Amino acid sequence: MPSFFSNKKLIVLLTSLIVLIALISYSLKEGTRATWIEQFVQDVVGGFQYVVNVPARYAAGFFQNVNDIENAYKENKRLKENLANYASVEQENRDLTSQNKELKAQLDLKNDPSLSDYTKYSATLIGRSYDQWNQLLTLDKGKVNGIKNGMPVITSGKRLIGRISKVGNFTSKVSLISNDQNVNQISAMIHPKNGGAIFGMIEGYDQNKGTLLFGKIPIKAKVKKGQEVTTSGLSGKYSQGLVIGTVTSVSTDQYGLTKTAQVKPAADLDHLNYVLVIDKKTQVSFDGGKGN
């Protein structure tokens, strides 16, 4: 009768367990850069992914179109209602822009780019982790195109979806904000209509509810359902004013010292096709913040 594990097989198993643990501890080390082997494999596979992805997107686009036609009528109705406000908002915007320019000129800030200035690189999604524990995307742009580690990634409407976690020469990987591992420490804020900004940190992601945890909010702050959460740009990693999501519920944290809000991501993280990688023009100097 053949046994499940003979002596030799046991040794192989134990050796591979040791190798496994070594590899895990290596890749969990903070701020690890992709080794050349990883970069090479990622780039080669990326090339094939690109080829497979083009026809697949066309096919999937067809389903999307059918869906869109169904929704078009409802959307049209809603948009017409919104359009009534458009003219007044535009006028207001123009006034504010000119006013802002004047004030900046007075303050001599003209050549000093603000925190919200950035350059954009557009990229196409060519792959995505199929097990939904790793929330990673593969993009078709890499070092050659100017992508660097740690750059924020957004979709249309400045909605934040994640940041670059590993760069190859021709491809790069994005770690989504829904990724449990490195979601921590996006400095965020709420700008209420009246009163000052409320600052806090995005600290985690709840996979079951599909919401981000917006923690470290001062206990006295008036956070309400429906308020918009944006990046504050204070940490120097994300530009200012990228939309993270809207508050869905607020609770006091377990020690009763701060508040925690549930934030529904503004971007639809499940259906992404084209994204923008942004690079800040001003590089705020920070040396200590390695990795996350």
Place this chain on the structure above:
Amino acid sequence: MKQSKIFILLFLLFLIQGTVMPLFPFNRVGTNIQIVPEFVFIVLLMLTFFGSPNWGLKYAVLFGFLTDIVYASVLGVYAFCLTLTVYLVYAISKWVNMNIAMTVLLTVAGVCMLEFGVYVVYLMIGVTDQQFDLFLQFRLLPTICLNAVFTMLIYYPFRRFFEKLSDGIGK
């Protein structure tokens, strides 16, 4: 030549898992439901059943590492779990009479073992914090359904293909 045929087949499925499957709307049914395609794993199992177990294990290591590098953030987890599961299921398959029902049963058992193995490791190192009952309900069940259907679809053509191949190379 025959080696490369198998490799191309597996690599194509590997690409489909990551690029084609996330595009299609079948995971839009509910926000919680996670359907994971494990096509490469299923074909690897069929290769060990009907073709050459030796190659099956080698390709398991190779595609495990590819998955780790391309689709995961932590190296080694898939390589280890995939190879171990393929080996264990192969060991069981030696004692049973292979037909379509048995193959589907064994692949389903294999998918459970693989998902569970990866889940335990990921839970320990903090890649996921999914609760166990949610894992069973929203992830394992739909995943099993998809992969069982896939196994039934590919059973006859792939069995013929692998048996023809194994005649040439010997076990």
